[in-house]
Amino acid sequence: MIDTLSAWFTRNPVAANLLMLLALAGGVFAIQTIRIEGFPALSPGSVTITTVNPGASARQVDQGISRKIEKSLEGMAGIKKISSFSEQNISTVWVQKASRFDLNRFQNEIQERVSSIADLPRQAERPSIRRDEFKVEALLVQIYGDADTATLQKVARNIKDELLAHPKITKIEPFGLLSPEIRIEVDNDRLQAENLSLGDIGAAIERSSLDYRMGSIESDNGRVVLRADSKAAGFRDYAALPLMTLSDGSTLLIGDVADVVGGFAEENRFARFQRQPSVGLQIYTSKKGHLLEVSEAAHQVVDNIRHQLPDNIKVDIWGEYAGYMKTRLSLLAANFMWGLLIVFSLLAVFLNLRLAFWVAMGIPISLAGTLMLMGDRFFGYSLNEITTFGMIIVLGILVDDAVVVGESVFASRRKINNPVEGTIHGVKQVSTATIFGSLTTVAAFLPLLLIDNDLGKLFAGFSVVVVIALLLSLVESKLILPAHLAAIRINTAQPSKRSISRIWQRIQFLANTFLSFANQTIYQPALQRTLRHRYAAILILLTLALCSISIISNGWVRTVFFPEVPGQTISVTLEMVGGSPLSLTHTNIDAIEQAATELNSEVEAELHTKAPPLAKIMTAMTGPLTALIFAELQPEDKRQLKTMETLARWRKKVGVLEGVESLSFSGSLESTGGFDIELDSRDEAVLESAATHFAKSLAKLDGVSDIRDDIKQGKPQIRLKLKPAARHLGLTAEDLAQQIGDGFGGLEVQRVPRDGEEVRVFIKYKKQRRRYTEDLLKIRIQTEKGQWIPLSSVASIKTGSTPSVVLRQNGRRVASIHASLDKKIIGPSEAFKWIEEHIKPEFKQLYPGVNIRGA
Structure with missing residues (x-):
């Protein structure tokens, strides 16, 4: 079939030219319209449920929201894994679907089940359910x-x-x-003097600042709209709202008992x-x-x-990322040009100049067709880090078929005078070999399309590009190339009269003489000897294969899925010991930034340059105990100090910082991966002990550093409990919780729309009255009869800690342990093997209910 089709195209060169022009034109159009991305966007495969519960601790969020959502999803079809992340104020539940399960049906069923939960906390907002789009x-x-x-x-x-x-x-x-907010900061002493509570202020605001339905007057002259409501908009409006009427007839305003501040959310x-x-x-x-x-x-x-x-x-x-992709595309273009030049030059020397040109044209024709087919009109792929890598890899394979076909046609044409028949004969001679050669190469890349996980989907673009390019190369060598080879005159008998042509013919003669000598004196004797001793040859081959496998399995050659590739940025992660003061976190952040400034000055003086190695530095304090620092390096062509050397010098300058639980520096691309282990258990105390023990055991392994887990000591907590005697005063646990929670955490009374955002209005104690433990001890609690009782008289006080985050996976408490690996010393597979041999056996005895797995 393929031989018949190839012969028809050879005899009808117009059809071959039209096919070639179609591929080239399609490629030119595609290169102008195809999407360019940094990384391929994966189709969403999970749904995230986010629920805000203002003022709730991580444990309260876990027990009151996350677990209830997990419970509601039990037994639902299509779920592969459920993970929950509970922190102060927010519950995040991540639900991953099974492969090939319809995402719309999956999301709709989650929506129905979560909406049916009837006992979520009263102050919790409605859960937000969205699919996780890849960004x-x-x-x-x-x-x-x-x-x-x-x-x-x-x-x-x-x-x-x-x-x-x-x-x-x-x-x-x-x-x-x-987030913008309006804070009504109350003077507690003035509240007591007026016998008012925070709830009274909130009620006064609701009475005076409101949206209410309108009325209307219908008359002969038309309709007149009536409105009697009034909604405060700014902090001055709230300060002017009436609170109560005094005995002398004057009005007490909110601004008289509180400082009304328009600003932003108080966040560390x-x-x-x-x-x-x-x-x-x-x-x-x-x-x-x-x-x-x-x-x-x-x-x-x-x-x-x-x-x-x-x-x-x-x-x-x-x-x-655009600069990186431009560099990647430039590399692709450079490889394309060099590949074209090398193929053309070698074939021109050993075969024929025109034949070399048409064989080399197989590269642009195949790539043009690949670009046309991989775009949004057909397979929907973009030019990104993965697909360009595939193109760079396949460049060296594209002309294999064309070279074999061209050499075969060249040899046949010397024996058969008719150029068309000689070309058809030459193509037919190698047809089976070239087809199966291409298909075996396709088969080597095809399994990447069958991997059914995110990594497989990520590398599918690489495989698709290679497979399309190889198949188009096969089509080009069978249908387009023969038609052009048939039009070439192959005549080496007559020497040229031109000096340049004579020189070129002399070069071709010497090259062919050398090739014939190597073929007759080295290759053919070696081939004959191998065929005579074929069993010995097979044995040697198997021995070499077994030696290669044993070298890898014994760790003499380390295997790393992703090598350490220095990146364009250096990232620093700072985590403080639980309970550290906020001022110490600020001090350590300043020290890291100052070390970067000193390094820049030092390198500028040392290398006599005005381009500091750390070009731009961004610091983000993400919480009272955590911070991230990112430093962008100079462009690679201007970089005088290597990435890892810059990192090492910066780290050395930072030195040892006080109160630090972990301080890690990374100069590699994120895709080079970390080393993560997950422990899970139903018992939180056992899991915490197991995580600590695991981290200490892992520290014994050479090449492992910056070991850290996500089970923290938690935040310091003061636990208040209503005394039995306080109930005789009419106080309830709800009264105590409301007055303490509202005063120190904030009572949200309204939300005001402004410029497309919602401005929250909170009532709380003044900032200077909620800074220290002593401020809490001075607080008085109001009874239902208006009496003000010291806190210590109505509540017992106990100190402790509460978790800052609670992680669960499929209903079990999870601890993640992360470590950095020096891949010059040890790879991830070796580290996992060491864990299997040295840590797991001991863990089965000490912590039988704890599971260990790679994250």
Whole structure:
């Protein structure tokens, strides 16, 4: 069949040319329209349920929300795994679906089951259920400067709105952008003097600041709308609301007993860029977005708005993936040109100049067809890190068939005078060999398409590109190439009269003489000897194969799925010991930033350069005990200090910091992976002990460092419990919890819409009255009869700790242990093997209810 088709195209060169032009034209059109991404966007395979419960601890969130959601999903079809993450105020439940299960049905059933939960906490908001769309980072826009918080936040919101107004930018995730709020900070002594509670203030606000339905007057002249409601909008409006009427007839306003402040949420978080206050905007490409277009759009918006900014505020773009992809595409283009040149040169020397040209044309024709088929009109793939890697790999394989066909046609044409028949004969001679050669190579890459997990889906693009290119190369060598070879005159009998041609013919003669000599004196004798001693040859081959396997299995050659590839950024992760003061976290962050500044100055003086190794530094304090620092290095062509050397010098300058639980530096790409182990158990105390024991055991392994687990000591906690005698005063546990929780945590009374956002209105004690334990002990509790009783008289006080996060997986408590590996010493597979041999046997005896598995 294929021989008949090849012969028909050989005899009808117009058809072959049309097929070639179709592939080339399709490739040219595709390269102009195909999406470019940093990383391939995976189809969503999970659903996340997020529930906000203001003022609740991690344990309360776990028991009151996360476990109930997990319980409601028991027995549901299509669930592969359920993980929950409970922290203060927020429950996050992640539900992964089984492969090939319909995602719409999966999400709808989750929605129905979660909506049917009737006993969620009263103050909890409605659960938000969304599918997890894969997000691909494009770049970061950083707004920073020595400006007050209100100005910086306003400018950042304006820039965010301008970016989202551009049609090419659809996804932005801000960090350092604070939630606006109005705080009514009450003077507790004044409340007692007026015999008022926080609830009384809240009730007064609800009476005076409200939205209510309208009325209307219908008359002959038309309809007149009536409204008598009034809603406070700003902090001054709330301060002017009436609280109560005094005995002398005057009105006591809320502003008389409280400081009403319009500002932002009180959080132990901040973001800095170049050591100045900042707000960051992480821009993502959408599933059908074009990385280079998104990058160009962001630069355009920032350039337009930069001159409108106040003098003390700057805006910068960093962390761009577009630059990396441009480098990758340039590498692909360079490999393409070199491959084309090498193939053409070698074939021109050993065979024929025109034949070499048409054989080499197999590369652009195959790649053009691949680009056309992999686009959104057919297979839906983009140019990204994975697919370009596939193209770079396949470049060296594409001309294999064409070279074999071209050499065979060249030999046949010397024996058969008719050029068409000689070409058809030459193609037919190697037809079976080339077809099966291509198909075996396709079979080697095809299994990547059959891996049914996220990693398999990720590398599917690599496999698809290689398979398409190989099949198109086979088609080109059988249908297009023969038609062009048939048109070539092969005549080496007549010497040329031109000097350049004579020189070229002399080069071809010497090359062919050398090739014939090598063939007759080295290759053929070696082949004959191997065939005579074929069993010995097979034995030698098997011996070499077994030696290779044993070298790997014995660890003489380490196996690493991803090598350590130095990246464009260095990341630093800081975790403080539980209970550390906030000031110590700030001090350590300053020390890390100062070490980076000193390193830059030192290297500039040492190398006599004005380009510091750490070009841009962004710091994010993500909680009272945690911080992340990212430093972007100079572009690779301007980098005078290697990534890992910069990292080592920075780390050395930081030294030992006080109160640090873990401090890790990473200069490798995130995809190079970490080393993660998960422990799970139903008993939280046993799991905590097991995690500590596991970490100590793992520390004995060479090449392992920065071992840390996510089971923390938790936050310090003061537990109040109502005394039995207090019940005789009419107090209940609810009264105690409300007065303490509202005063120190905040009572939310309203939400006011402003510029597309909701401004929350809270009532709480003044900040200076809720800073220390002594402030709590001075508090008095109001009874239902209006009496004010000292806290110590109505409640017992006990100190302890509460977990900062609670992790569960399939109903069991989970602890994740992460460690950094020096892959020059040990690889992940060796580390897992060591755990199997040295840690697991001991764990089965000490902790029989604890499971160990790779994350």
